[in-house]
Amino acid sequence: MTDLEPTSPASSSFPTSPDAPDAPDRRSPMSPALPSASEFASYAPAPESRSIVRIADEYGLWIGGDWSAAEGGATFTSIEPATGEALSLIAEASPADVDRAVVAARNAYDTTWRDLAPAVRGRYLFRIARLIQERSRELAVLESIDGGKPIRESRDVDVPLAAAHFFHYAGWADKLEWAMGAGANPRPLGVAAQIIPWNFPLLMAAWKLAPALACGNTVVLKPAETTPLTALVLAEIIAEAELPPGVVNIVTGGGATGAALSAHRGVDKVAFTGSTEVGRAIRRATAATGAKVTLELGGKSAHVIFEDAPLDQAVEGVVQGIWFNQGHVCCAGSRLLLQESIADEFLAKLRRRMELLRIGDPLDKNTDIGAINSQEQLDRIVELCAAGVDEGAEMVQSSCPLPDRGWFFPPTILTGVDTSSRVATEEIFGPVLSVMTFRTPDEAIAKANATPYGLAAGVWTENGARILWMSERLRAGVVWANTYNQFDPTSPFGGMRESGFGREGGRHGLGAYLDLDTAADDLVAGVAR
Template identity: 40%
Template sequence: MTTSHYIAGRWVEGQGSDCISVNDPALGQPFAELMAASAAQVDQAVAAARVALPAWKATSASERAGYLRGFAEQLGQRREALISLQMRNNGKPRHEAEIDLDDAIATFNYYAELAEQLPSKNREVPLAAPGFTARTRLEPVGVVGLIVPWNFPLVTSAWKLAPALAAGCTVVLKPSEVTPLVEQAYGQIADSLGLPAGVLNIVNGKAETGAALGNHTGLDKLSFTGSNSVGSQVMRSASAQCRPVTLELGGKSAIVVFDDCDVDQAVDWIVAGITWNAGQMCSATSRLLVHDGIADALLPRLQAALENLRVGNPLTEEVDMGPLTSQAQWLKVASYFATAREEGLQCLAGGRALDRDGWFVSPTLYTDVPKDSRLWNEEIFGPVLCARRFATEAQAIAETNDSRFGLVATVCSADLARAERVADALEVGHVWINSVQAVFVETSWGGTKGSGIGRELGPWGLSAYQSVKHVTRCLG
């Protein structure tokens, strides 16, 4: 049994009713267990964050930046252990786990730099009216709850934790019950750095623990990344308390391939967009819109590329794609394979769960998928790609935008003027042109429509944890 709750600067055992099994998805077997935090322990964590808030927000920006750089440095010192844990608990291939860790390190370093710039953001405001002066103060929102998902643990928590601490907030972090162990590194680092008790608190648990945190009246803000179904519950709770939220939710993103593309290069971009992290990404480009002029050449090569991917256990094999992270997700993806058969979809590759130990599925391609298909419209969260053909640029834009989601998109074209024009017309939060999904900490992350509220990363990520105050003084 693992002790995994970090409250008020101390590691404590869970007192909740749920026992959490931590699984190796490549084997389909548990390798650790922990007891969930109780509602009372969530109360304790929020109370500890509240007690720590006045002193933490009074620390200098340079001092907070020093702590953030300490997190970055010590993540690097734990590099091999964290990579191995990501591979074992998430099923990520090594190269993906390495990128995740590098992203987390870059995030802490970036927000350390922004923290050092905070004093210059508090400045005088020119007024047209005589006899008054005004100045702006950027202050921390306060005590924030951070609820993060299982598909990118360590990374998503860094995206929230680093800017929150940089702004001067204190936090209660709830990792996913599917991947609860890797975020323990943040508590261990906090101990090592001497981070004041209560500034960072970590509570693990299932839905009961998440609800206790999400509904807690002691929070000043909640930031949630996860499914739309849970996100709507978070939003209802926030509305009842008139509390600000950041929601990073689902996606059903498109990759648009024009007929002037190099076919092999386009295949590489398509495969990366649907099979990275076994397709378990809100940003997975799971809708392929391919121009009539290139479709007959591209689809057979795409079929071959998907069929030739090495799928296996990243701890024992050199693989391109690992298993799905949980049995629940494996069953969900398998149910979509059954739906595809019921709908009579044309399957060019995959379309089945693999008959082996662990939670593996085949990289899958369906073609000529109708626009009313469930697989075209619903987020599957697995390596399942649906393709349709288009004839004109206007049709490609319209079909890309015809979704209740609006997270990301990719545009592939040798005509850069056209690619830029299409990118500007898409109703999403981030567009890649002729690229894999490279995410940089300096750029924003978030979407439109049903893909969420607010932005993470970049200066927008820091602003999400800041409150704007103006002080106006009469000179008379």
Template identity: 40%
Template sequence: MTQTTGQTFDAINPATGQAFRTLPDANMDDAVAVIARARRAFDEGLWPGMSYAERGIYLKKIAQLIREHAKELADLEVADVGKTIKHANFIDVPTAADCFEYFSSVSMDDMENAVAAPVASHTVYEPRGVITAICAYNYPLIYAAWKIAPAIITGNTVILKPSPLAAATIHRLGELLPATGLPEGVVNVITTTSDEVAAKLVRCSKVDMVSFTGGTETGKKVMAEAAKKAKKVVLELGGKSPNIVFADCRLEAALGGALSAIFINQGQMCTAGSRLFVQDELHDEFVKRLVDRARTLKIGNPADATTEFGPLTSREQRDRLLQTIARAREEGATVACGGRAPDGDGYFLEPTILTDVTNDMAVAREECFGPVLSVIRFRTEEEAVAMANDSRYGLAGCVWTQDEQKASRVARALKVGTVWINTYGNFFNEAPFGGMKQSGFGCELGTEGLKEYVQAKHVCIDKTPGGMPLAASWF
């Protein structure tokens, strides 16, 4: 399932800065070989012709495989990404397994869009072919599940390329998959540090579709490469999600939600609630209590079950965020807490809350992808919505209020793909997840996500009495 090459690269544990595993570093020959394997499995193999029920059996086996190797995969996520073991155990591993379980029982066969006689008409949904799936480094196992499961249940074959910053878990998953009996070439994992190899997986004419999760600028490059062959692309990109707290919120719930929205996984989430809009009359109290809570988060070894806050995944990301914080200070923001890299090994950054931020500052406009929260005051509902929408991103947003009508109005007004009301970060396999504006297009999960991986074909049979269809008698 994985490529073989003489070249390797080190997987680095961000908590120590030390290598913990060696992974294959694929070259161009490996890319050509893996594309050919996936193409052959689709064009000549049995997989596309199987029924949804038959393919679903394999997805159930993959779900069970993930559960059986839960500890190993969780430990790899911790070592590879820097997320806490609590996070890996309670979110990453079960979410990935549940995703395969969910898609194992779905089908497009019932969606026929039939038309009444005298023309018998129906729609069939066929697999697109070979899918290149590229995953970001913050949730490798979950993203792998989100992309593999809907792609293969619909009959496609997949080439899965993780980020070189966090490739160990997906590489191991690729090693484990043959135990399910999955046919050769249906899922192919390739790890590489080469941008040119990655580009080959996107632009090759033998690849029919690309599903990409990652940064917006990289996503634009992926789209440009895919456009050369006019192939379908699904992009889940960056975000600068607004988290709007009204004065009539349930205070404790909103405080907990604001904290988790930015500091879970060290803020390395495309949906992170990195812009916190707090209504004037609540602002000072809310910020004080939020800062007090942030200062109590236990920073340390993410493999320790008591740790609440681990390192960032790379040194480059940590250093870039330090520069972001410095620039925010220069533009007039106040560091209410955090803002420093603790002494010692690893790529740690303290949970950081910035106040006196305005919506036009760089820190409020560009995705930080880390534990840096910008707190922005607002007076009215209209002002909050206007500032929330004043962004090139549109991935997610949140509203905290006890007024249901207000919550509904704001939810409709926000130009984002997902809105949470009085909660944050809930994802369901049954519900679509996707962005607006420069946060991407297309969906993951749910029926909408499933449809991304199929091509609709209309089949029409004329049953006009006497066997003389209109098309044959027009002239």
């Protein structure tokens, strides 16, 4: 992770070149015991300046092209995870506010957006992409302040990818007849309710907004309770791009706001990224409204390392897989499956590598591991790790000192994990890696697939046939072979089984926002019945 080389601003590029040498090996082979993290990390601080960011004392709801207070003036506080200090007061939307936003979105849909020439819709999205690029440094700093993620990640991954998503879908707006199964006259669905999580706040907003708008829908977006700030800057950007009022509405709030939005009768489409539990509730709530639903939910993704893998590269892949964004990643490679013959060697390398990770100020450009997003999340991580140890796992943690304020948790490896234990089956959503072993490829598949989730998987081997054999059998929407945690606007992302349904990204991502049923009727003369 020390040699981050983004391949291009638009690419996913959290990390690594697959051929990057393992950091420890770059040192002299004669070097004695590795220095501890604190010695190794004795770098001068290199903090990114906060001065580029202006955080207002209070933020309202962005509805119909205007800011307004929530009904009754309800607010909640957004807190900086790295310090525990309050950042700003945020309006908390009530069901009546949600209703206002849905009405604004409906009006905009009926009066402007739906009938706008597709190429013009595209122009607006191109503008948004450019404005995000122009304000990228500000957005990156704000993202790290509000969410706790290392500035290196928000700067090199979140913000460039968000711009790239708008740019990609901007070009789709006038080419929708080439969307999968859309037919000659592709039509939008109407008003889309979009509820996004706190782990990639701006990027998830882009994943949701860009395809919805390109297809001609209008949107009510609800950012996560703990990370609303970049979405509110995005509202400014949308205003600056001169989108017609009401095309995008942003309502802040917690679970109750999200529930009111997803069950709203005026909504034609619900797109949700978050926990499987909430996803189930949304599915139930929308059964009667008839809204189309796509869900991107939890995961417990397996990362399988065969004995013939390039081990040093695989170590880097595992590091990115579980410690990218403090492990607050739905597709985190949180279950490491090691072939027995190389398990000890691999774990030794991984532990050494873990010791080199620097934990601390998210705004420091040297920081590898930032702050845990909230007290609630930290409590959950602590509780699950304790459960893992109770169930017989051995816990190794980085010795890197933690900052004395804010919410932090060290990179953690649990070995000797039983396949049925909680840390092998429940999503931890933190920097905690559960390690298990296997002997044969069949056993690897059986263990990898032994969860109700199916979001992502990783496999490392130099044997090409084995990669294809594994890729075919891993029950996951995304398989990273000899790499991990790569993202791109053209690449569909989404899960199987209880990780949800629908895809985001590329041509496949359009299907979620087009009225394909009607389009299919157009397409086909021989429709049954």
